[in-house]
Amino acid sequence: MCTRSLKMPARYRRSVSAGVGGGVLAALLALLLAAPDATAGEIRAAVRDRDGKPVADAVVVAVPAAGTASASHPGVAEEDQRNKEFVPHVLPVQAGTRVSFPNNDNIRHHVYSFSPAKTFELPLYSGTPASPVLFDKPGVIVLGCNIHDWMVGYIYVSESPHFAKTGADGKATLGGLPGGDYTLRVWHPQLEGGEQATARQLAVPSSGAVDAATTIGLVPDFRARRAPTPGRGGY
Amino acid sequence: MKQARSALPRLFAGRVSMARFVAHQVIVFVTLLLVAIQLVTLVALNWAVSENARESVRKEVEVGRRIFARVMEDRTQQLTTAASVLASDFGLRQALMSSDHATIVSALNNHAARIRAAKMMLIGLDRKVLGETAAGGNGEHTLFPYPRLIEDAERKGAASAIVLIEHAPFQLVVVPVLAPVPVAWVMVAFSVDTKLAKDLGLLTGLDVSFATWVRDRGWNVAATTLPTPATRTLLGALGPPAGTTAPPVAANLLGADFQLASSVLGREDDGAVVAILQSSLRDAVARFDALRVILLVLAAFSLCATVAGSLLIARSISRPVSALAEFARRMERGDYDHGPPETRSDELGELAASFNRMRLAIAAREQQIKSMALQDALTGLPNRALFNERLQQALGIARRLAQPVSVLLIDLNRFKEVNDTLGHHVGDRLLCEVADRLRMVLERASDTPARLGGDEFAVLLPAASATMAEAAARKILLTFAAPVVVEGRQLDVSGSIGIATFPEHGDDPNVLMSRADAAMYVAKRKRLGYARYDASYDTETENHGRLSLTGELRQAIARNELVLYYQPRLDLASGEITGVEALVRWQHPERGFVPPDQFIPFAEQTGCIRDITQWVIGRAFEQGARWRAAGLALAVSINLSARDLLGPELPRRFAELLASHGASPHWFLLEITESAIVDDPVRALETVTRLHEMGFSLSIDDFGTGYSSLAQLKRLPVAELKIDKSFVMDMARDPDDMTIVRSVIDLAHNMGLSVVAEGVETDEVRELLYDMGCDYLQGYHICKPLPAEQLEGWLARGAAQHCNKGEIT
Numbered sequence A: 001m002c003t004r005s006l007k008m009p010a011r012y013r014r015s016v017s018a019g020v021g022g023g024v025l026a027a028l029l030a031l032l033l034a035a036p037d038a039t040a041g042e043i044r045a046a047v048r049d050r051d052g053k054p055v056a057d058a059v060v061v062a063v064p065a066a067g068t069a070s071a072s073h074p075g076v077a078e079e080d081q082r083n084k085e086f087v088p089h090v091l092p093v094q095a096g097t098r099v100s101f102p103n104n105d106n107i108r109h110h111v112y113s114f115s116p117a118k119t120f121e122l123p124l125y126s127g128t129p130a131s132p133v134l135f136d137k138p139g140v141i142v143l144g145c146n147i148h149d150w151m152v153g154y155i156y157v158s159e160s161p162h163f164a165k166t167g168a169d170g171k172a173t174l175g176g177l178p179g180g181d182y183t184l185r186v187w188h189p190q191l192e193g194g195e196q197a198t199a200r201q202l203a204v205p206s207s208g209a210v211d212a213a214t215t216i217g218l219v220p221d222f223r224a225r226r227a228p229t230p231g232r233g234g235y
Numbered sequence B: 001m002k003q004a005r006s007a008l009p010r011l012f013a014g015r016v017s018m019a020r021f022v023a024h025q026v027i028v029f030v031t032l033l034l035v036a037i038q039l040v041t042l043v044a045l046n047w048a049v050s051e052n053a054r055e056s057v058r059k060e061v062e063v064g065r066r067i068f069a070r071v072m073e074d075r076t077q078q079l080t081t082a083a084s085v086l087a088s089d090f091g092l093r094q095a096l097m098s099s100d101h102a103t104i105v106s107a108l109n110n111h112a113a114r115i116r117a118a119k120m121m122l123i124g125l126d127r128k129v130l131g132e133t134a135a136g137g138n139g140e141h142t143l144f145p146y147p148r149l150i151e152d153a154e155r156k157g158a159a160s161a162i163v164l165i166e167h168a169p170f171q172l173v174v175v176p177v178l179a180p181v182p183v184a185w186v187m188v189a190f191s192v193d194t195k196l197a198k199d200l201g202l203l204t205g206l207d208v209s210f211a212t213w214v215r216d217r218g219w220n221v222a223a224t225t226l227p228t229p230a231t232r233t234l235l236g237a238l239g240p241p242a243g244t245t246a247p248p249v250a251a252n253l254l255g256a257d258f259q260l261a262s263s264v265l266g267r268e269d270d271g272a273v274v275a276i277l278q279s280s281l282r283d284a285v286a287r288f289d290a291l292r293v294i295l296l297v298l299a300a301f302s303l304c305a306t307v308a309g310s311l312l313i314a315r316s317i318s319r320p321v322s323a324l325a326e327f328a329r330r331m332e333r334g335d336y337d338h339g340p341p342e343t344r345s346d347e348l349g350e351l352a353a354s355f356n357r358m359r360l361a362i363a364a365r366e367q368q369i370k371s372m373a374l375q376d377a378l379t380g381l382p383n384r385a386l387f388n389e390r391l392q393q394a395l396g397i398a399r400r401l402a403q404p405v406s407v408l409l410i411d412l413n414r415f416k417e418v419n420d421t422l423g424h425h426v427g428d429r430l431l432c433e434v435a436d437r438l439r440m441v442l443e444r445a446s447d448t449p450a451r452l453g454g455d456e457f458a459v460l461l462p463a464a465s466a467t468m469a470e471a472a473a474r475k476i477l478l479t480f481a482a483p484v485v486v487e488g489r490q491l492d493v494s495g496s497i498g499i500a501t502f503p504e505h506g507d508d509p510n511v512l513m514s515r516a517d518a519a520m521y522v523a524k525r526k527r528l529g530y531a532r533y534d535a536s537y538d539t540e541t542e543n544h545g546r547l548s549l550t551g552e553l554r555q556a557i558a559r560n561e562l563v564l565y566y567q568p569r570l571d572l573a574s575g576e577i578t579g580v581e582a583l584v585r586w587q588h589p590e591r592g593f594v595p596p597d598q599f600i601p602f603a604e605q606t607g608c609i610r611d612i613t614q615w616v617i618g619r620a621f622e623q624g625a626r627w628r629a630a631g632l633a634l635a636v637s638i639n640l641s642a643r644d645l646l647g648p649e650l651p652r653r654f655a656e657l658l659a660s661h662g663a664s665p666h667w668f669l670l671e672i673t674e675s676a677i678v679d680d681p682v683r684a685l686e687t688v689t690r691l692h693e694m695g696f697s698l699s700i701d702d703f704g705t706g707y708s709s710l711a712q713l714k715r716l717p718v719a720e721l722k723i724d725k726s727f728v729m730d731m732a733r734d735p736d737d738m739t740i741v742r743s744v745i746d747l748a749h750n751m752g753l754s755v756v757a758e759g760v761e762t763d764e765v766r767e768l769l770y771d772m773g774c775d776y777l778q779g780y781h782i783c784k785p786l787p788a789e790q791l792e793g794w795l796a797r798g799a800a801q802h803c804n805k806g807e808i809t
Helices: A002-007 A010-016 A022-034 B002-088 B090-096 B101-114 B147-156 B194-204 B228-238 B281-286 B289-332 B347-374 B384-401 B415-422 B424-441 B466-481 B509-525 B537-548 B550-558 B596-606 B609-629 B649-661 B674-679 B681-693 B710-715 B725-729 B735-750 B763-772 B788-808
Strands: A041-049 A059-064 A076-078 A080-082 A085-087 A090-094 A097-100 A109-113 A120-125 A133-135 A139-145 A152-158 A162-165 A171-177 A180-187 A200-204 A208-216 B119-124 B129-132 B159-165 B168-178 B182-191 B207-214 B218-224 B258-267 B271-280 B405-412 B448-453 B456-462 B484-486 B489-491 B495-502 B530-532 B562-571 B576-588 B592-594 B635-640 B668-673 B697-703 B720-723 B754-757
Touching: A041 A059, A041 A180, A041 A200, A059 A090, A059 A152, A059 A171, A085 A152, A090 A097, A090 A162, A152 A162, A162 A171, A180 A208, A200 A208, B002 B090, B002 B159, B002 B168, B002 B182, B002 B194, B002 B258, B002 B271, B002 B281, B002 B289, B090 B101, B090 B168, B101 B119, B101 B129, B119 B168, B147 B159, B147 B168, B147 B182, B159 B258, B159 B271, B168 B207, B168 B218, B194 B207, B194 B218, B207 B228, B218 B228, B271 B281, B289 B347, B347 B384, B384 B405, B384 B448, B384 B456, B384 B509, B405 B424, B405 B466, B405 B509, B415 B424, B415 B489, B415 B674, B424 B448, B424 B456, B424 B466, B424 B484, B424 B489, B456 B466, B466 B495, B466 B530, B495 B509, B509 B530, B509 B537, B550 B596, B550 B609, B562 B609, B562 B788, B576 B596, B576 B609, B592 B596, B596 B609, B609 B635, B609 B649, B609 B668, B649 B681, B668 B674, B668 B681, B674 B681, B674 B697, B681 B697, B720 B725, B720 B735, B725 B735, B725 B763, B735 B754, B735 B763
Parallel strands: A041 A208, A076 A097, A090 A152, B495 B530, B576 B635, B635 B668, B668 B697, B697 B720, B720 B754
Antiparallel strands: A041 A171, A059 A162, A059 A180, A080 A085, A097 A133, A109 A120, A109 A139, A139 A152, A180 A200, B119 B129, B119 B182, B159 B168, B168 B182, B207 B218, B207 B271, B258 B271, B405 B456, B405 B495, B448 B456, B484 B489, B562 B576, B576 B592
């Protein structure tokens, strides 16, 4: 489960998946852990672009028609800055999650967001700031670094606890869903049109999986060029 | 006087005009040539300059256009970068994202001022204007008026365009506000103003104008580097405001004087911004003005120098040419005394030298011609013409001064003989000697000796009476007394002088001369030495002197006044008359009988002798043939003169006569004198040989009187010698003559020639000759010359008697 994976200690994840995006790891864990929970339904989502190519880093959110159970407690999450990139590129969290921004580079970063869902600023720092940032309003928060224009990260704050991020194969599995009707939405940083346009009703059985294939349009990625790093000859 | 004065400048003008003309031609030609060359050069240069200027301006504009495009591109890039940097400013972003309109506007104002932007605008992703500089803060979000720019920026990350904002041109740059993904757009506007135009003008080197076109308002020049009048011109050229779309800017908008390039910077439906780059061709051409001025100055200078130089050269030619022309004119007038004016070392000097040589040669020849005309070539004395002239002058003076003038006419005695026997060269020397003596004997400078011709001299004695003339004549005769020695020979000179004096003997030169002539004849005939004219001389000269007229002699032949007499000659061997000598006689109708020695010598001198000989031959052949027909075998001797032997006519004539009479050459004997051979031995010998070949026998007449040599005699194909009667007549008394006769007879016989003795007048002589062995005798003792019929009678009567006489003796 995604939520569970988010609870995993950062140190552990760092040890097992150095260099691998946290989102991908979470997806793998979700797949691994899906089988034992046989009493819950699950959505096997697949996101493709209009060319039929699998779309990675798409966030699939299932909102139960009955409303969100308030019982769930959002935990904490981490958005690393590693090699002058936000890792993961897309971090879906449930509203109320506190996200810490550890700086794994040996330089300082200045993380900010002008997004209405959460406007914040972590002025130049190194290491892990003292307090994580609380994301309590659903929405998309675009993360930037004031020092490095090309650094872009997305924190998707979901009002629903049921969400997952597609892997490289464009697939994501939302497990542990109580049976019922859901509204399924897909969001992606380059999503063409609004997220609401991708919304679809979906009935999830109490047990078993339902496939949900979604095709989305992508707009070109708009990112500042990465400054050349001395001695590396590239971005 | 007046005429002379007016003629002088004209003469001067004429003198220099020819040379001036040459000089002018030279100058005009050189000047025209130079001007033509310079004109061509200037035209070519002008063409090259304007062509060059046009080309360079064209290139300048082309380069300027590229620079302009590049600069505009760079500027766009710079503005975009600047705008991007500005839009990345964290503070700005914070302000922009604050959603507080007042904050946004103030931030825009602040940052616009930072990059000196004219305007700045914040546009939301929904293309609504979120805020802008210098705008009222009503907070109403209008749509961004240039949506295309946003579209561009979405595609490329940034966009730029030049647009009209309230009819003013601005360059707009739209960049995203990245947070870090685009969250809004910032538009930055920079005015397209005169400063930009100036910057671009500096970079391109052209005049840069930004023209705007707005529908219904037309063209406006928003910014320019041009001065105001040029701006007005440009605006005027751009045209009226009509039209609904921006008209294109033609390349020849400003005419041929300008090269321009235009670039549409921005175009909208109702407006456009056009950049016009222009360069004045005139300015480019003006750059060459200095060169042109230098060239013109050079041309003027070279023209002046050439004209001056050619003037100098032309004058240096024309002056000596004028001088030479003047010199030639002097020669034309006959003034040979002065040479050409100056000597130079060039061709003109050579010409002058040639002129000078010509002058000397002409002068010498003229002198020669003059003297030939008036002087006797042989003696150098004045000739008859000059003498007559002087006589005329002297008479003129004498008449005025009432003075006498005397004329002496001198004729040398026996000069003809000297000439005939000793040759012309001796005669010539003799004449020269006479001339010298005349010159010597005449003391007064006015006394003029002259040679009138042949051996005839004259002396003019102005202001001399007859008595004085007689004294002069005596002196002349005295100087003649000394013999003249020519080639070792002593020749006696004697002359006969006739004197006539003005006014008593006549007042006309011709009359005087003829009277002097008459006096001279008398002096000669009477051997007086000199004679003063007397009226009685006129008849005497008539009788003797006038016989010499050629016409009369010729008439005598035509009128048949001549008669042939025949003198027999006795053959001593047979005692018979075997031949006769034909002798011509003149029976003058008025004068009666004229003896041969009065007309034969004259006929020989004038050449009339040839006609006489012709006549004689004809008659002799007739008579000879008649006698032969009658049985009389008489050989007829015919006398030939020297002149007869000089041409080929004679043998031809003989051949004709032989043929026409059926005669034999043996019937005739041809007699020639020694002197006939002496004159022209070659031709004479030729004729003689020819006659001999024809069969005629030849005889040497008057042998012993001439100067022929034995060598000559040896060459002659003669058969006999006739001893001159001067030896024969007195031989009985003069032992010398006898010795000569004997010697001649011996000589002749030794040479195989027979001998005839002439002038046998006495029996004694006849006897002597007989004893000496002479072959034939001729003379009055035998018989005098008789007409043919008388001879025939004489022969019939007494031939035997003569013959017998001969035999007996």
